[in-house]
Amino acid sequence: MTPTPTPLNYGETTPERQRLGGMVTWGATALLAIVALYQTLFAAGITASGFSSWRPVLYAYGAWGVALGVAQVVAHGEQGKRALFILPAVLFTVAMVIFPTLFGFYIALTDWNLASQDGMKFNGLANFWQMLADPFFWNALGNMVFYVAMVLVEYVIAFGLALLLNAQIRARKFFRVAFLLPLMLSPVAVSWMIGKSMMEVRFGPLANFLKWLGVDSPSFFGDPWIAKLSIQAMDAWTFIPFMMIMLLAGLQALPKDVTEAAQVDGANAWQTFWGVTFPLMIPVSITAIILRIIFKLKIADIIINVTSGGPGGATDSVTSFIFREYRDRSNVGYGTMMAMTYLILIIVFITLLLKLVNRWRRNLT
Amino acid sequence: MRVEVYNALMARHASRRSVLRGLASTAAVAAMGPSVLAAMSPEAKAQAELRKEILAIPGVGKGSPTDADWQKVGELCLGATKASVAEGEFAGVELTFMGLNNQNLHNFLFRGFLKPWEAYTGAKINWIDLAQADYNARLQQSIATGTVDFDILEMGAPFEGDTAGKGLLDEMPDWVKTQIEADDLVGYLQPPVGTWGGKTYRITIDGDCHTFAYRKDYFGEGAIGGAEVPKTWQQVNAVSKALVGKTDPLTGQPAHGYLDPLKGWGGFGFYFVANRAAAYVKHPDDKAWLFDADTMKPRVNNPGWVQAFQDVLDLIATPGAYPADQINADPGTTAFSQFLAGTGSMLMWWGDVGSSARTSDTSVVGDVAAFGINPGSERRYNSAAGAWEETANEAPVMAYIGWGIYVTSRVSGDEKKRKAAWSAAAHLGGKDISLWTAAYPSGFQPYRNSHFNFDEWEAAGYDRAYVEDYLGSNADSYNHPNAAIEPRIPGIFQYYSVAEDELAKGYAGQYKSAQETADAIAAAWEKLTDQIGRDSQIALYKASLGM
Numbered sequence: 001m002t003p004t005p006t007p008l009n010y011g012e013t014t015p016e017r018q019r020l021g022g023m024v025t026w027g028a029t030a031l032l033a034i035v036a037l038y039q040t041l042f043a044a045g046i047t048a049s050g051f052s053s054w055r056p057v058l059y060a061y062g063a064w065g066v067a068l069g070v071a072q073v074v075a076h077g078e079q080g081k082r083a084l085f086i087l088p089a090v091l092f093t094v095a096m097v098i099f100p101t102l103f104g105f106y107i108a109l110t111d112w113n114l115a116s117q118d119g120m121k122f123n124g125l126a127n128f129w130q131m132l133a134d135p136f137f138w139n140a141l142g143n144m145v146f147y148v149a150m151v152l153v154e155y156v157i158a159f160g161l162a163l164l165l166n167a168q169i170r171a172r173k174f175f176r177v178a179f180l181l182p183l184m185l186s187p188v189a190v191s192w193m194i195g196k197s198m199m200e201v202r203f204g205p206l207a208n209f210l211k212w213l214g215v216d217s218p219s220f221f222g223d224p225w226i227a228k229l230s231i232q233a234m235d236a237w238t239f240i241p242f243m244m245i246m247l248l249a250g251l252q253a254l255p256k257d258v259t260e261a262a263q264v265d266g267a268n269a270w271q272t273f274w275g276v277t278f279p280l281m282i283p284v285s286i287t288a289i290i291l292r293i294i295f296k297l298k299i300a301d302i303i304i305n306v307t308s309g310g311p312g313g314a315t316d317s318v319t320s321f322i323f324r325e326y327r328d329r330s331n332v333g334y335g336t337m338m339a340m341t342y343l344i345l346i347i348v349f350i351t352l353l354l355k356l357v358n359r360w361r362r363n364l365t
Numbered sequence: 366m367r368v369e370v371y372n373a374l375m376a377r378h379a380s381r382r383s384v385l386r387g388l389a390s391t392a393a394v395a396a397m398g399p400s401v402l403a404a405m406s407p408e409a410k411a412q413a414e415l416r417k418e419i420l421a422i423p424g425v426g427k428g429s430p431t432d433a434d435w436q437k438v439g440e441l442c443l444g445a446t447k448a449s450v451a452e453g454e455f456a457g458v459e460l461t462f463m464g465l466n467n468q469n470l471h472n473f474l475f476r477g478f479l480k481p482w483e484a485y486t487g488a489k490i491n492w493i494d495l496a497q498a499d500y501n502a503r504l505q506q507s508i509a510t511g512t513v514d515f516d517i518l519e520m521g522a523p524f525e526g527d528t529a530g531k532g533l534l535d536e537m538p539d540w541v542k543t544q545i546e547a548d549d550l551v552g553y554l555q556p557p558v559g560t561w562g563g564k565t566y567r568i569t570i571d572g573d574c575h576t577f578a579y580r581k582d583y584f585g586e587g588a589i590g591g592a593e594v595p596k597t598w599q600q601v602n603a604v605s606k607a608l609v610g611k612t613d614p615l616t617g618q619p620a621h622g623y624l625d626p627l628k629g630w631g632g633f634g635f636y637f638v639a640n641r642a643a644a645y646v647k648h649p650d651d652k653a654w655l656f657d658a659d660t661m662k663p664r665v666n667n668p669g670w671v672q673a674f675q676d677v678l679d680l681i682a683t684p685g686a687y688p689a690d691q692i693n694a695d696p697g698t699t700a701f702s703q704f705l706a707g708t709g710s711m712l713m714w715w716g717d718v719g720s721s722a723r724t725s726d727t728s729v730v731g732d733v734a735a736f737g738i739n740p741g742s743e744r745r746y747n748s749a750a751g752a753w754e755e756t757a758n759e760a761p762v763m764a765y766i767g768w769g770i771y772v773t774s775r776v777s778g779d780e781k782k783r784k785a786a787w788s789a790a791a792h793l794g795g796k797d798i799s800l801w802t803a804a805y806p807s808g809f810q811p812y813r814n815s816h817f818n819f820d821e822w823e824a825a826g827y828d829r830a831y832v833e834d835y836l837g838s839n840a841d842s843y844n845h846p847n848a849a850i851e852p853r854i855p856g857i858f859q860y861y862s863v864a865e866d867e868l869a870k871g872y873a874g875q876y877k878s879a880q881e882t883a884d885a886i887a888a889a890w891e892k893l894t895d896q897i898g899r900d901s902q903i904a905l906y907k908a909s910l911g912m
Contacts, residue, residue, distance in 0.1 A: 053511075113893075114505035115527060115856030117901045136866065201690040202708060217689035224873065227693075308629050311692040312873020313866075328631050328862035330505040331896075 013077045021075025028067030035060040065091045108337035114330035127337035137338060139313045140321040146228060147235075147299055147317065151292050154236045155285065158243035163273075165244070166251040176248075183241040190238050191305035195221075199230065221307050224314030231315045234302050239295060243288045250284030251277070279364070286357050290350065297346050318342050412797065415441060417824055419801045425826035429726060430805050435477025442798040443481055445544050446788060455785040456487030460776075462789075463493040464519030465500060470808040471519060471768075475793055482792050488785045490517075497631070501858050508533060516776050516786045522558055522567070522766035526855040526905050528773075529561035535772040537565045541787050545794045549813045551843045553850065557911050558766055568794035570802070571767035572812025574842040575640050575713045577737040578722070580730065582614045583710040589620055590710060597757075598641050598740050601711060602676050608710070609685040615733060616707040619685065624699040624709040625677050627692045627872050629865030632858035634696055636764040638868065640713045641676055643849040644742035645669035647760035651749060652910040654760075654849055655860075656890075661903050663890040665864065666883035668753065669746030674871060674879040681872060692872060705730055713739065715764065716810030719835035723827065724806055734831075736838035738845065761842035762849045767812055770794055811839050853909040856897045863889040 036057050042050020051057075069087050072080035108127060112120040131137050165176050182190075198206045199220040210218035221227040254277065262272045300319035303309060309316030309324070318338065325335040419441050422434050462479075465471040472494050479490055493515055495503055504524060507513045513533055520528065528534050542565065550569055559567030583590035589611045595601045605622025613620045626637050646669035647654040656663055664670060680686040688694075688708050696714070704712040705721060705728040712718065722734040738761045745758035770790040776783040792798070796815060803811040804825055811817065817840050822832040842848065851857070864886045871882030894902050 111896060112509075113856065113859070113896045114509040115859060115897050117530075117855065117898045119509070200702075202688070202702070202706075219690035219693075221693040222690045307693060308695070308869075309866075310628055310869050310873070312870045312875050314873070324862065324866070327499070327502040329859040330502065330509075330856070331859070332509075 013075065013079075017077070018075045021071040021073075021080075024067050024071040024074060028064045028071075032057075032060045032064040061091075061095065104336055105340055107333060108340045110333040112331075112333035114332060120333070123333070127334045128341070130334060131338055131341060136313060136316070136321055137318070140309075140316045140318045143228070143314070143316055144297065144318055147232060147296055148293055150232050150236065151289060151296055154240050154292065155243060155289055157236070158240045158288070159247055159281075159285070161240070161244045162247035162251055165248055179244060180241045182238050183245075185238060187235070187238055187301040188305060190234055191302045194234050194237075195230070195302065195306035221315075222311065224311055227307055227311060227315050231303055231307065234306075235296070235299055238302075239292060242295070243292055246288040246291075247281065247284060250281050254280055282361065282364075286361075290353065293353070294346070294350065297342075415444075416797055416800055416821060419797060420804055420821060420825035422801070425724060425804075429724070432473070432477045435474050436480050438798060438801050439478035439792070440481040442478075442792070442795055442801075443485060445795055446482060446485065446792050449540060449544060450486055450784075450788050452485055453487040455781065455788070458486075458488040458782050458785045459491060460488060460517055460782070460786055460789060461491045461493060461515045462517040462519075463495065463503075463515035465497055465808075466494040467497050467808055468806075470806065474802070474807055475519075478793055478798060479789055482789060486785065486788065488789070490789065497633075501631070504528075513773055513775060516773055516782070517790055518771045518773060519570075519768055520771050521573075521768055523851055523853050523857045525559075525561055525566070525853045526857075526909070528771065529564075529566050530855065530905065533774055534561075534566040535774050535777050535783065535786075537568070537772075538784075538787055541568065541791045544791045546796045549796055549815050551812060551814060551840075553763060553843050553848060554767065554812055557909070558853075559769060566771055567769035568771075568790050569767060569769050569812055570794050570799065571769070571809035572839070572843060573715055573765040573767040573810065574761055574763045574839065574848070575636065575739060576716055576719070576761070576838040576842055577739055578704065578712045578714060578718050579735055579737070580615070580710040580733050581735045582733045583608075583620070589614065590622070594735075594737065595711070596737075596740055597742050598644050598673075598676060599743055601740050602679060605680055605686050605711070606683050609683060613707065613710075615729070618708065619688075621688050621709040622686065623680070623711040624694070624703050625680065625687070625691070626694055626696040626699045627677070627681070627687075627869075628695040628698075629862070629869060630695040630697065632861035632865060633765075635861035635864050635868075636762065637696055637699075637713060638673055638677060639764070639849075640739050640762050642670045642673035643760040643762045644740060644745075644758055645672050646746050646748065647758070647847055647849040648745060648747050648749070649758075649847045650747075652850070652912055653748075653906070655852060656894075656906060657748070658907050658910065658912055659903065661894045661899055661906065663887040664748055665890060666880065666887040667746060667748060669748075671879045671883045672746075674868070674882055677872065678879055701727070716835070716839045717806070717808060719810075719838070720804065721806055723831065736835050738838055738841045758847070759845065760847045760849045761845045763842075763851055766851055766853070768809065811836060850910060852906050854902055854905045856893065859893055859897075860890055863893065 038047075039050050039054060039057050041047040043054075065088070068091075069084050072083045072087065074080070076083070107120075109122060109124060110120045111123040111126065161179060165172060165179065169175070185193075198204050201207050201217070201219050201222075207218045207220070219226070220230040258280070259272055259276055262276045267275060298319055299317050300323055303315050303317055303320040304323060307315045309320050319342075322335050322338050322342070325331045325338065419438050422437055423430050462472070462475065464475060466473065472492055476492065482488075483490060501524075504518075504520070505527065507515075508527060508531060518528075545568055547569075551572055554569050554572055556565065559565055559569060579594055580590075582588065584592070584594045586592055590604050590608060593600075595604050601623045608620045608622045611620040612618070626634050628634065643654060646664060646667065652658075654664065681692075688703060694703065699709070699712060700714045700718050701721075703709050704714075705718070705725065707729045719734070719736055722728050723731045738759065741757055741759035743757055744753050744755050746752075747754050770793050772783070772786045772790055776786045796813065799809075799813055800816060800821065801807075802809045803813075803816045804822060804827075817836055819829060819832055819836065822836070823829045867876075867882060867885045867889060870876055870885070871879065876882040876885065
């Protein structure tokens with residue numbers, strides 16, 4: 001008689017262990033709540049005693065996390081051990097992403113100027129209404145429309161370069177590395193090397209070249225539209241390689257038999273591109289464009305270094321304006337409200353964009 | 366020369382030139398007279414020798430000083446420290462010093478100066494280096510979040526409201542006042558500057574004011590800018606317009622007049638249009654010039670300020686008056702990329718442009734640069750009467766009131782650490798070391814009466830006439846009876862920063878007029894005052910002006 005195999009033991013979960021696990025969880029939670037409440041009341045000026053910093057609350061949170069892990073194993077055995085794989089990451093995300101974001105939303109609802117004698121004061125949606133009436137904010141948002149629209153131009157250039165580098169040209173490997181070099185530069189370095197040196201009106205090589213061509217006083221940042229285009233050109237020069245490399249990877253992954261079949265059917269290069277290559281590249285293109293738009297929405301460093309948003313706000317971006325509001329004016333509450341609103345705008349914009357693109361692709365097929 | 370003596374001479378209508386001639390003669394007599402020499406105490410002789418020795422490090426025209434030079438100067442100036450601190454007395458003490466790293470100066474010098482001090486006392490200093498543009502934010506964040514993590518702080522007087530006003534600073538012990546010879550400071554840097562609530566907190570290491578720098582080769586008989594150097598802002602604008610189309614005698618490039626910085630500079634750019642405005646609005650009978658002292662109502666949109674903005678708009682509207690791309694020029698550009706490099710003929714800046722013109726490797730105007738005080742105006746606006754007065758006016762702007770070294774209250778509970786912190790600060794603010802920082806590129810300008818002994822500068826290799834001119838412009842500004850003192854109120858740079866944003870729009874033609882631009886600034890300032898707290902701002906504004 002063959003003995004019945006013993007089922008695999010994934011851990012015993014007895015009512016006693018579950019009770020013990022629950023006690024550990026609730027005990028640690030109570031400890032965290034007490035420590036946090038104790039410090040919150042002290043910080044709010046309601047009680048006279050408290051810790052000198054919030055560090056003990058952080059330690060209590062760490063202890064709570066450990067206790068939660070232990071409690072999972074005690075209460076649920078092997079299932080609890082599985083939870084340990086994800087629990088640290090969840091707690092870390094809560095501490096480093098979710099809590100700061102929620103705290104940021106709270107700050108956005110306060111009147112908090114660092115120079116104010118009264119410190120932080122809750123003021124509801126006053127910052128939001130102020131933002132809606134702020135011409136600097138709307139000007140910066142308007143500029144962002146221009147900057148984002150220019151991503152399409154960058155895409156066309158990047159696609160062209162990717163096609164070039166995908167073709168059988170001489171020194172192809174060299175050009176691939178050379179075209180990637182701008183991406184390796186920090187935008188701050190680009191600001192100084194290009195914007196403030198090469199484009200400097202008095203001694204910059206680019207300005208001198210234009211003088212040699214007969215332009216009287218070449219100024220790259222004097223006229224609002226020329227300044228906007230100059231900033232856009234520097235940013236594009238830095239990030240076109242990023243799109244180019246993504247598109248090149250997509251081109252190299254294309255099945256060769258499809259394009260060969262098109263050629264056998266008599267399609268010329270132009271027809272092959274529009275009829276075969278481009279449609280197949282749409283998924284990669286969308287990814288590249290969306291990522292580039294996300295990068296573009298953060299544009300600030302080149303603007304801050306080269307024009308400070310000028311002339312007259314012509315090159316200002318939302319991020320560079322928030323930076324001034326924070327750094328120069330220590331206006332934390334209002335700056336955070338703009339940052340949070342901008343975050344929501346970006347999320348909504350990207351979500352809508354993805355939906356529209358998906359609908360468009362469905363209609364294509 | 367002492368300020369009181371200078372003021373007395375001024376009151377008798379002595380010109381600066383005649384005063385300086387008199388001073389030079391006195392110095393010459395003193396240098397020659399054996400009885401005077403014999404009267405010098407051995408200590409005084411030793412100090413004179415020391416000052417001569419440090420001024421020869423590395424020597425004018427010998428290139429920019431290096432870390433080895435700063436250490437050497439620091440070592441030679443350790444005498445006062447040795448008198449008050451025993452060797453190794455601060456062993457085990459660690460201090461954190463927060464300061465700037467502008468143009469590789471400030472903290473870079475302090476490190477060198479303090480290295481011998483660390484070796485002698487046994488203390489160790491950790492450094493927090495900040496760019497000028499990041500300074501305000503870092504300081505404000507530390508204050509607001511209760512995370513002051515530095516014991517010694519390099520700070521400008523405008524921030525005293527933010528720090529001393531909130532109890533974050535340690536009061537200066539009396540022995541420090543003696544060691545740094547605080548009574549040698551020029552008049553305007555004496556209390557109430559550096560004090561708060563009657564207590565002294567600051568070791569002054571700099572004396573800030575804006576002076577007028579111009580090119581000698583543009584002015585004089587037959588020169589392209591006219592026979593006379595402009596003395597008023599009306600003349601400055603007229604000359605700037607008249608120079609259009611002419612050629613710079615030094616560089617052969619197009620000639621330009623006054624260099625207004627039209628781009629913001631983290632709030633610091635506002636000082637420059639304030640130079641123009643002060644001549645119009647700083648009335649001798651009224652210490653206030655930015656706000657009404659009783660209400661904090663901005664004066665920035667009164668007719669005097671509007672005239673200053675209009676002056677700039679007039680030059681913007683004159684093609685060729687400014688160099689190309691001036692709309693994108695901040696004050697760093699106007700001083701270092703333009704004026705010192707030979708573009709433009711007139712500039713307002715802090716006094717260190719004077720020493721940089723001669724000692725910086727990148728300057729081409731060392732032989733043609735000359736100096737004066739802030740140009741005046743042919744008329745002035747009386748805010749109390751609400752009307753223009755057809756009376757000439759002058760008002761040098763004491764922009765930023767200079768850097769100082771402060772000790773934070775972090776050390777207040779530990780007497781050994783406190784003494785160490787103040788000893789380090791006093792070493793940097795010492796009388797002799799200050800002569801060196803005034804004479805060589807340091808980011809600091811002369812601020813003591815003893816800095817105006819021209820013999821010492823001449824002995825260091827400076828051209829006598831040049832140094833009299835350069836130092837004289839500083840002395841005249843410091844001691845001017847109608848000097849425009851900057852208010853030391855919390856958030857002062859927020860006012861300036863928001864004004865820069867509005868001015869940028871005005872300069873770009875986005876407002877219909879100078880008045881509309883000024884009204885926008887005034888509205889933003891009102892909002893800011895309400896946010897920071899109007900009543901406390903009124904009280905602090907009055908206190909800072911000594912009202």
